[in-house]
Amino acid sequence: MQVSIAMNKKRSWISTQLKEKLIHDFFFINGIISVIVLLGIFALLVFTSIPAFSEINIKEFLLGLEWNPTSYVKEVYGIVPMIVSTLMVALGALIIAIPLGVGTAAYLSDVARPRTREIAKPIIEILAGIPSVVIGFLGIVLVGPILAKIFGTHNGLNALNGSILLAVMALPTIISISEDALINVSDSYYKASLALGATKWQTVIKVKIPAALSGIIAACMLGMGRAIGETMTVLMATGCAPAMPESILGPVRTLTSSIAIELGEVAYNTTHYYALFALGLVLFIITFLVNMTSDIILHKYEKVNR
Amino acid sequence: MKRKIRSLALAAGVLSILASNVFAQEMLQIKGSDTLINLVQRLAEEYMEKNPEKYIAVTGGGSGTGIAALINGKCDIANASRLMKSKEVAQATDNGVEVNRVVIAMDGLSVITNGNSPVTQLTVDEIGKIFRGETTNWSEVGGPNMSITLYGRQSNSGTFVFFRDAILKGDYSQKMNRMNGNAQIVEAIKQDRSGIGYVGVGYVKEATGLNVLKVASRAGEVYASPLNSADVKSGKYPIARPLNQYINGTPVGAVKDFIKFELSEEGQKIVEDEGFFQIPNEYDEFNKKSGL
Numbered sequence: 333m334q335v336s337i338a339m340n341k342k343r344s345w346i347s348t349q350l351k352e353k354l355i356h357d358f359f360f361i362n363g364i365i366s367v368i369v370l371l372g373i374f375a376l377l378v379f380t381s382i383p384a385f386s387e388i389n390i391k392e393f394l395l396g397l398e399w400n401p402t403s404y405v406k407e408v409y410g411i412v413p414m415i416v417s418t419l420m421v422a423l424g425a426l427i428i429a430i431p432l433g434v435g436t437a438a439y440l441s442d443v444a445r446p447r448t449r450e451i452a453k454p455i456i457e458i459l460a461g462i463p464s465v466v467i468g469f470l471g472i473v474l475v476g477p478i479l480a481k482i483f484g485t486h487n488g489l490n491a492l493n494g495s496i497l498l499a500v501m502a503l504p505t506i507i508s509i510s511e512d513a514l515i516n517v518s519d520s521y522y523k524a525s526l527a528l529g530a531t532k533w534q535t536v537i538k539v540k541i542p543a544a545l546s547g548i549i550a551a552c553m554l555g556m557g558r559a560i561g562e563t564m565t566v567l568m569a570t571g572c573a574p575a576m577p578e579s580i581l582g583p584v585r586t587l588t589s590s591i592a593i594e595l596g597e598v599a600y601n602t603t604h605y606y607a608l609f610a611l612g613l614v615l616f617i618i619t620f621l622v623n624m625t626s627d628i629i630l631h632k633y634e635k636v637n638r
Numbered sequence: 639m640k641r642k643i644r645s646l647a648l649a650a651g652v653l654s655i656l657a658s659n660v661f662a663q664e665m666l667q668i669k670g671s672d673t674l675i676n677l678v679q680r681l682a683e684e685y686m687e688k689n690p691e692k693y694i695a696v697t698g699g700g701s702g703t704g705i706a707a708l709i710n711g712k713c714d715i716a717n718a719s720r721l722m723k724s725k726e727v728a729q730a731t732d733n734g735v736e737v738n739r740v741v742i743a744m745d746g747l748s749v750i751t752n753g754n755s756p757v758t759q760l761t762v763d764e765i766g767k768i769f770r771g772e773t774t775n776w777s778e779v780g781g782p783n784m785s786i787t788l789y790g791r792q793s794n795s796g797t798f799v800f801f802r803d804a805i806l807k808g809d810y811s812q813k814m815n816r817m818n819g820n821a822q823i824v825e826a827i828k829q830d831r832s833g834i835g836y837v838g839v840g841y842v843k844e845a846t847g848l849n850v851l852k853v854a855s856r857a858g859e860v861y862a863s864p865l866n867s868a869d870v871k872s873g874k875y876p877i878a879r880p881l882n883q884y885i886n887g888t889p890v891g892a893v894k895d896f897i898k899f900e901l902s903e904e905g906q907k908i909v910e911d912e913g914f915f916q917i918p919n920e921y922d923e924f925n926k927k928s929g930l
Contacts, residue, residue, distance in 0.1 A: 402793045404802055404809050472822070477829060486787045486832040489815055568818060572792070575812035583815050593816065597702025597794035599709075599729055 377613040384409075384606035393610065399574050399590065401604040409607050411614060413576040417491065417584035418618070420577060421566060422559040424495025425502055430552055432499070433506030434541070437548075440507070441514040442536050453511070460504035464564040471497045471569030483581055489571035491584045497565045502555035509554065513547020514540055546630050553626035557619055563588040587615045666694040666892055670704020670717035671796050672819040673838035674881055677743065677912045678717055678900075684908060685899050692892065698819070701796025708884055709733055714893055716884040719745065719796035719838065720803075736887045740928050741880040742900045744871060744915040746839040746864025747801065749851040750824070752831045757781045759852040759861045762805055762876050768834060769801075771811025776832065788814035789823045789835035800879055801836050824848065838881075839864045843913030853877060867910075871918045880921060881914065888929040897930060 385393070388409045396410015436456070440449050475496055476488025517540050525535040541548065571583025572593065591611050598605045668678055675698040682694040696717075704716035709730045722730075722737060730737045749765055751757055760768075760779060767773040768786060777783045788811055791798040797820070802810060817823045823835040828847045842850050843865070852861035855876040862869040862876070869875040889897055899905050906916045917925075 398812065400809060400812075402799075404806070472825070480829070486785075487815075487826060487830045489826070572816035573813050574816070583813070585816070593792045593794060596699055597706055599706070599725065 374616065377609055377616055380606060381610035381613045382606075384603055384610045387603045388607060393607075397576055401594065401607060407604070411587075411611065413574060414585060414587045414590055414611070415614070415618075417570075417577050418560060418586040418588070418615075420491050420580065420584060421494040421498060421570065421586055422556055424491060424580060425498035425559040426552065426556055428495060428499035429502045429506055429555055433503050433551070433555070434510050434548060436503075436507045437510035437514055438536050438541065440511050442532070442540065453508075456504050456507050459500070460508075462501075464501065464562060465568070467497050467501060468565040468568030471565065476569065479581075485581050487571070489569060490582055491570060491577060491580045494566045494570040494584065494586075495580075497569055498559040498562055501562060501565065502558050505558060506551045506555045509551035510544070510548045513544035513551070516547070517543045549626055549629055553622060556622055560615070560619055560622065561588060563592050567592055587611055587618075591615075666692070666715065666896060667707075667713040668694060668696045668715040668717060668883075669699060669707045669713040671701040671719040671881070672698045672791075673701075673719040673745065673797055673840070674717040674743075677840060677881075677909060677914060680912055681900050681905055681908055682896075684904075685896055688899075689895075692896075694896065700792070700794035701799070702794035705884065708737075708886065709735055711735065711886075714885065715897075718882045718884055719879065720800040721882070722884060738885050738887055738889070738928050740883045740885065740889070740897055740901075740925050740930065741917050741921040742883055742897070742905075743881045743909045744917060744921075745879050745881050746870040746875050746915070747797065747836055747877040747879055748839045748842050748864045749834065749836050749853060749877070750827050750842060751834050751849045751851060752827055752829075753847040753849055754831050755781060755849055757851070758849050759854070761854045761857050761859075763856060765853065766806050766808070769806050769810055769814065770808050771813060784832050786834060787830055787832045789817055789826050789830075789833055790814045791820075791823070791836075792816045792818065797836065797838065801877075804879070805877060838914070839870075840913035867915045870915050880917070894930070901925060901930060 393409050393411060395412060396408060397412050398408045398410045399414060400408050440452060444452065471493050472489075475493050479488035479490065479493055480486065521539050521543055522535060525539045526532070530538070566584075566586050567589040570585065570589070572585045572589055573583035574585050574590075575583075577584045591608055594604070595608055598608060668682070675696060679696045682696050686692055686694060701716075701718040701720050704713065705718055705722055705726055707713040708716035709726060711733065722739075727737050749760065755776070757776060757780060764773065764779050768779070769788060769790065771788075773779060773786065775783065775785055790801070790810055793799075793816075798810075802808075815826070817826060817835075820837040820841040823837050824841055824845050827833045827835050828845070842848060850863065850865055852863045853876055854861045860874070862874045864870060864875050864877070866875070870878045883897065883900075885893055885897075900909075901917070909916055
């Protein structure tokens with residue numbers, strides 16, 4: 333009898349051990365999969381891009397001012413106008429979205445009454461669920477004509493239109509994550525600041541936002557990532573003329589829209605095909621740099637904060 | 639337990655019957671030209687109404703996309719508003735696709751300006767200069783002193799390629815806006831007094847607020863309108879083009895049946911209804927050689 337109990341105990345101990353190990357392995361595999369996928373994508377982009385440069389001069393690719401792989405006369409592959417366009421639209425979107433987003437987050441976390449917050453937050457999050465085609469459509473029929481009227485231009489298909497739409501798309505991310513960061517700031521900071529005689533406004537601006545800055549920066553970077561990678565909206569609303577953009581009120585053509593436009597018709601395994609993967613690689617590197625910069629900023633900030 | 643198994647078996651049975659029904663229907667995949675999509679969709683609808691057991695899916699994406707799909711064996715019929723390039727034909731042959739072409743309608747590719755623009759006619763040469771970016775102000779072609787805004791298609795469009803090869807014989811201005819489809823160009827021109835664009839004639843037939851330009855092949859020749867079917871068929875309108883469907887090999891079975899319907903009197907009436915033009919006799923002969 334006693335022996336059997338001991339055996340049972342031993343068995344259950346082994347099975348617990350086994351379970352522990354299985355669970356451990358399961359989470360390890362989950363963790364490693366995303367790393368493998370990322371490396372796989374990077375490797376694929378690199379290896380599919382390389383053949384492009386057997387025919388394209390890499391200097392011409394990086395510094396060229398004209399992109400026309402289906403030219404009637406001579407194919408040219410220069411990505412500068414697209415990079416300028418991409419950065420223009422994304423930075424424009426951030427300039428619009430950050431003040432609005434952080435302001436809204438501060439309002440929701442510190443000013444709004446709980447009931448208002450309960451209603452407002454889900455509504456803002458629904459905004460994130462609107463498909464990008466719908467936003468692009470609004471850009472064509474609503475934002476475009478309004479911009480044309482305000483600025484007296486011939487049409488509203490320009491970088492500013494794209495920026496406004498991308499700002500709308502980035503807002504839910506920025507608001508939601510910034511608000512979480514603000515709410516997570518320890519209550520003692522808030523009370524201490526008030527006790528020292530600061531007003532509520534001063535407390536929010538000078539204490540809470542700096543304390544939550546890491547979360548807010550992360551939110552803005554995620555928003556920027558979305559803005560750089562978004563395709564359909566900019567494809568529909570920015571005119572997509574491949575020329576070097578002249579102003580924020582002129583048409584632009586981003587890296588993403590070029591890939592989207594040309595990948596559908598390109599013949600496999602041609603220089604043009606490989607060049608489009610090279611564009612994808614450039615896009616990948618840009619987003620990687622954005623993320624790394626934000627990481628460096630965060631770490632610096634954490635050190636200062638300590 | 640028994641009951642559960644029985645209900646499962648029943649469900650599986652129902653599903654398999656449904657599935658076999660779906661697969662029993664012959665499913666045709668048609669893909670390609672944005673210019674042709676409304677027309678072919680309408681033809682497919684009428685055809686399916688008469689033959690309820692048939693099923694046809696028509697999608698767009700541009701002539702380039704349709705041709706790429708045919709080469710890769712992803713569709714049965716590729717709609718194309720341009721001819722296949724020799725490179726594409728070679729690729730198709732490599733993939734074991736024997737390219738065969740049928741002409742289903744004629745298009746007077748229409749150059750349009752805003753309804754408030756005083757410019758209502760241009761020569762082919764003037765149009766070429768405008769779209770190549772050499773003429774940049776309306777005053778140079780008899781309009782007001784206003785810069786010209788160009789609206790064209792994206793490079794996956796057959797219309798983009800046809801217009802470039804037939805009219806520009808050079809590259810488009812880098813400043814031309816690259817729009818997603820015919821309808822988007824029409825919408826943009828309606829709103830922009832300085833705009834000029836090109837679309838299939840089927841898209842301007844009922845549109846208001848536009849000038850459909852009369853075009854002459856060169857200065858001194860008569861200006862002809864793409865809305866006049868006789869001028870398009872006789873070639874007096876200089877930017878007329880055949881609208882094509884590409885298939886793999888000699889048409890048989892469902893593909894042949896559907897194309898026959900498109901070329902029938904009834905099908906050609908739908909072509910006219912949608913704003914395009916019936917095929918002239920020379921292409922009748924051509925289609926016969928393609929096995930119809």
